[in-house]
Amino acid sequence: MTSLAIPSTFDVASLRADFPILGREVNGHPLVYLDSANTSQKPRQVLDVMRAHHERHNGNVSRSVHTLGTEATLAYEGAREKVAAFVNAPDPAEVVFVKNSTEAINLVAYAFSNASVTPGSDPRFRLGPGDEVVISEMEHHSNLVPWQLLCERTGATLRWFPITEAGRLDESGLDTLVNERTKLVSIVHMSNILGTINDPSRIVARAREVGALVLLDCSQSVPHLPVDVRALGVDFIAFTGHKMLGPTGIGVLWGRGELLDAMPPVLGGGSMIETVTMEKSTFAPPPARFEAGTPPIVEAIGLGAAIDYLSEIGMPAVQAHEQEITEYALSALESVPTLRIFGPTVTEGRGGTISFALEGIHPHDVGQVLDDEGVEVRVGHHCARPVCVRYGVPATTRASFYVYTTTEEVDALVRGLERVRKVFG
Amino acid sequence: MQFDQLYQEIILEHYKRPHGRGLREPFGGEAHHVNPTCGDEVTIRVAVAGDKLADVSYEGMGCSISQASASVLHDLLADQPVDEAFKVHDAFVELMQGRGQVEPDEELLGDGVAFSGVARYPARVKCALLPWMAFKDAAVRAGVAVGPEVKA
Ligand SMILES: Cc1ncc(COP(=O)(O)O)c(C=O)c1O
Numbered sequence: 001m002t003s004l005a006i007p008s009t010f011d012v013a014s015l016r017a018d019f020p021i022l023g024r025e026v027n028g029h030p031l032v033y034l035d036s037a038n039t040s041q042k043p044r045q046v047l048d049v050m051r052a053h054h055e056r057h058n059g060n061v062s063r064s065v066h067t068l069g070t071e072a073t074l075a076y077e078g079a080r081e082k083v084a085a086f087v088n089a090p091d092p093a094e095v096v097f098v099k100n101s102t103e104a105i106n107l108v109a110y111a112f113s114n115a116s117v118t119p120g121s122d123p124r125f126r127l128g129p130g131d132e133v134v135i136s137e138m139e140h141h142s143n144l145v146p147w148q149l150l151c152e153r154t155g156a157t158l159r160w161f162p163i164t165e166a167g168r169l170d171e172s173g174l175d176t177l178v179n180e181r182t183k184l185v186s187i188v189h190m191s192n193i194l195g196t197i198n199d200p201s202r203i204v205a206r207a208r209e210v211g212a213l214v215l216l217d218c219s220q221s222v223p224h225l226p227v228d229v230r231a232l233g234v235d236f237i238a239f240t241g242h243k244m245l246g247p248t249g250i251g252v253l254w255g256r257g258e259l260l261d262a263m264p265p266v267l268g269g270g271s272m273i274e275t276v277t278m279e280k281s282t283f284a285p286p287p288a289r290f291e292a293g294t295p296p297i298v299e300a301i302g303l304g305a306a307i308d309y310l311s312e313i314g315m316p317a318v319q320a321h322e323q324e325i326t327e328y329a330l331s332a333l334e335s336v337p338t339l340r341i342f343g344p345t346v347t348e349g350r351g352g353t354i355s356f357a358l359e360g361i362h363p364h365d366v367g368q369v370l371d372d373e374g375v376e377v378r379v380g381h382h383c384a385r386p387v388c389v390r391y392g393v394p395a396t397t398r399a400s401f402y403v404y405t406t407t408e409e410v411d412a413l414v415r416g417l418e419r420v421r422k423v424f425g
Numbered sequence: 426m427q428f429d430q431l432y433q434e435i436i437l438e439h440y441k442r443p444h445g446r447g448l449r450e451p452f453g454g455e456a457h458h459v460n461p462t463c464g465d466e467v468t469i470r471v472a473v474a475g476d477k478l479a480d481v482s483y484e485g486m487g488c489s490i491s492q493a494s495a496s497v498l499h500d501l502l503a504d505q506p507v508d509e510a511f512k513v514h515d516a517f518v519e520l521m522q523g524r525g526q527v528e529p530d531e532e533l534l535g536d537g538v539a540f541s542g543v544a545r546y547p548a549r550v551k552c553a554l555l556p557w558m559a560f561k562d563a564a565v566r567a568g569v570a571v572g573p574e575v576k577a
Contacts, residue, residue: 027428364463364488364552365432372428380463394464394486423432424440424489 009317016404018043018309029374032409037192037220037353037400038378039242042306046245049305053298061297062271062288076297079304080287086307087218087237088228089254096253096260096287097300101219102142104238104253105186107290108215109146111263112184116154122262124213127183129155134178134185134212136161136169137390140192141383143217143238147186161187163390167194167343167350174206182212189221189237193384193398194343195326195353197221204233213259219243224322224351224402226315235259241299245403246306250299253290260286267292310403318403322352325401329354329410336417342391352401355382358417361424363397369423370397370416377413430542431549432489439493439536444500449482454566458559460551465491469498469559471567478502478510478569483556490540490549495556497536502560507569513537517557521550 016022019041024031033041053075059068061076077092084092098104115125127133133147137160151158159177162170169187178185185207190197200216207214215236221227222237223244229237236259241250255263265272265283269292274282283289310318327347333339338359344350358366367379378398381388388395399413448455452470459466465487472480481503483495501517502510517537520527525545529538543553 362465362488364465364490364549368431368546368549369428385464388464394466423437 010313010321010403012321012404012406015313016406018045019404020044020047022404026374026376027372029412032373032375032412034375034377034399034401034405034409034413036223036402036405037243037398039248040223040245040402041404042245042247042302043309045309046247046302046305050247050298050302053301058298060294072297075301075304076295079300079307082304082307083252083254086227086311087222087254088230090230091257093285093287094254094257094260096255096290097295098251098253098290099249099296100242100251101140101217101238101240102146102251104236104240104251105143105215105217106146107253107266108186108236108238108255108263109150110266113150113153114264114266118264121264124183124211124259125263127151127154127156130181131156131183132159132179132181133157134159134161134182134187136187137163137386138169138191138194138196138198139186139188139384139386140217140219141385142219143186143188143215144386147184156183157181163194163387166345167191167196169196169198171202174202178203178206178210178212180210182207182210184213184215186215186217188217188219189227190218190224190351190353191343191384191387192220192353193355193382193387193396195350195355196343197225197349197351199349200232200234220351220353223310225319229254241303241306244303244306245309246303247299249296250303252303255286257286260290263290265289265292269293271295313403321403322401322405323347325405325407325410326350326352326354328407329399329401329413332410332414333417336414337421339417342387342393342396352405353398354400355396355398357393357396358420361420363395365424366397366417366420369420370413373412373416373419375409375413375416431546433539433542435536435539436489436493439496440489443492443496445482445503446484446496446499447482448484449480452480452482452563453568454563456559456562456566458555458562460487460491460555463488463552465552465555467491467495467556467559469495469556469563471560471563471569473507473567473569476507478505478507478564480504481560483559485556487555488552490543490552491555494540494553497540498556498560501535501537510564514557514561518554520544521554521557 057071059072061073080092115121214234216234218237218239222239236255242248272292342355363379452472457468467485
């Protein structure tokens with residue numbers, strides 16, 4: 001699945017100079033930022049594009065004939081084209097801009113909800129008692145709670161794939177779990193807590209057999225590895241700009257054009273209509289149908305700049321770099337006494353996000369001591385509480401890597417963990 | 426250094442060797458509180474006899490700050506007159522919400538003053554307050570008066 005054959009072709013030290021924040025200190029130490037799975041840092045190139053837009057081209061999109069409005073619209077639609085190309089979508093109109101992954105997933109859930117109560121709607125989106133939605137135990141709450149709520153509203157049943165002890169998706173029950181009653185399968189591409197990268201091919205093939213739709217939560221994969229929606233063969237993907245060097249406030253729902261066409265609107269308002277009378281409205285085709293109101297314009301443009309930045313490096317090189325760091329980190333962490341890793345302990349089929357526990361020491365305390373050394377990790381249940389329950393821990397400590405991560409930073413983490421053990425040992 | 430003020434020896438001591446841990450009978454009220462962001466948990470039981478808190482017992486799971494705080498709470502409140510207990514409760518809450526600007530009353534708070542450094546770490550104030558919020562609920566259920574609102 002992962003290829004180490006591609007060498008990292010970029011110089012991490014010079015790349016780091018693009019990220020102003022990496023030059024700061026935290027608690028008297030150089031910042032060691034190991035929380036990119038939470039949110040990534042932003043290069044100057046992205047910040048500059050956003051600033052230039054506000055300073056030179058600001059106008060609302062799709063509503064003005066004036067020069068500024070035209071420039072803003074061109075930049076916004078240009079960002080859509082960049083996103084489409086980045087994930088190899090056949091058509092930019094299949095890219096819907098939303099606020100984040102959470103909103104993208106909820107958009108699909110509410111389209112199902114609305115279709116379920118609208119006579120004459122497309123049967124693929126109609127849910128009721130007896131129908132099933134399938135997720136996994138590995139999901140971020142954003143790909144779990146919306147489906148719980150949808151099932152509560154419609155009377156459908158929620159089912160899920162379990163996780164194996166090694167941190168892989170347990171597909172042994174695939175054929176019974178995904179069956180004739182299944183309307184949708186929604187699973188994570190790369191787990192934000194275990195680092196596992198799922199290969200959705202068997203699930204997609206089974207979903208096709210039974211006529212179910214497939215959504216892939218790509219929040220952690222699109223930022224870190226090449227993602228090709230045509231090769232994946234799924235129906236929808238969701239991802240979020242702030243985890244891929246872009247700003248907060250912008251996310252993407254990609255959906256197959258024919259499906260977006262068949263989906264009822266979710267938010268009503270300006271820009272999503274065709275004609276409006278006092279009695280009734282008709283709706284614009286996608287993506288406008290799903291982008292009611294003034295969108296996050298400069299954020300979309302910032303995401304486009306982030307995609308330019310990542311494309312310049314090349315996603316295979318980004319992935320290769322993170323594989324190197326992950327391999328280094330896995331063996332460095334294994335040298336720490338009493339440390340237990342949750343999730344795959346080999347680089348195959350995993351990304352650069354590593355959750356672990358130090359025996360008898362609470363992650364809050366681990367994170368606090370590390371912060372005192374300038375090492376920023378995330379502690380808690382990482383919005384994936386069922387995963388913690390699965391492994392019998394209330395929380396974990398998580399280090400996550402990106403293009404700018406160095407082996408020296410991994411060393412700083414390991415040194416910090418030694419200090420944690422001294423304080424609490 | 427700030428950090429040493431956060432993890433004062435007294436806190437680490439209470440964490441490693443907690444006082445009065447374990448849920449005991451009889452009790453008049455019980456409350457279970459969870460910190461949803463990190464999964465820390467604490468259960469507090471309050472037993473009232475006349476105008477005294479005959480016992481405050483607890484069980485919990487979590488970081489050093491939340492668990493040490495429960496141990497200190499037990500030391501300070503068990504076997505105290507109800508009025509006195511709420512004075513201590515209110516003083517501790519005030520200290521935690523004071524962003525490091527409140528001068529703690531050592532007479533009243535005992536080992537609780539060790540938590541004054543925690544008040545400078547907004548992310549950890551919730552940990553320190555967790556047992557105290559649970560105590561307040563347990564006390565209400567045990568039928569004794571309550572102090573002002575706790576905002577964490
Ligand atoms: C796998 C996964 N799904 C969904 C999300 C939600 O992303 P956002 O908070 O940007 O909506 C995240 C990030 O927190 C994630 O890691």
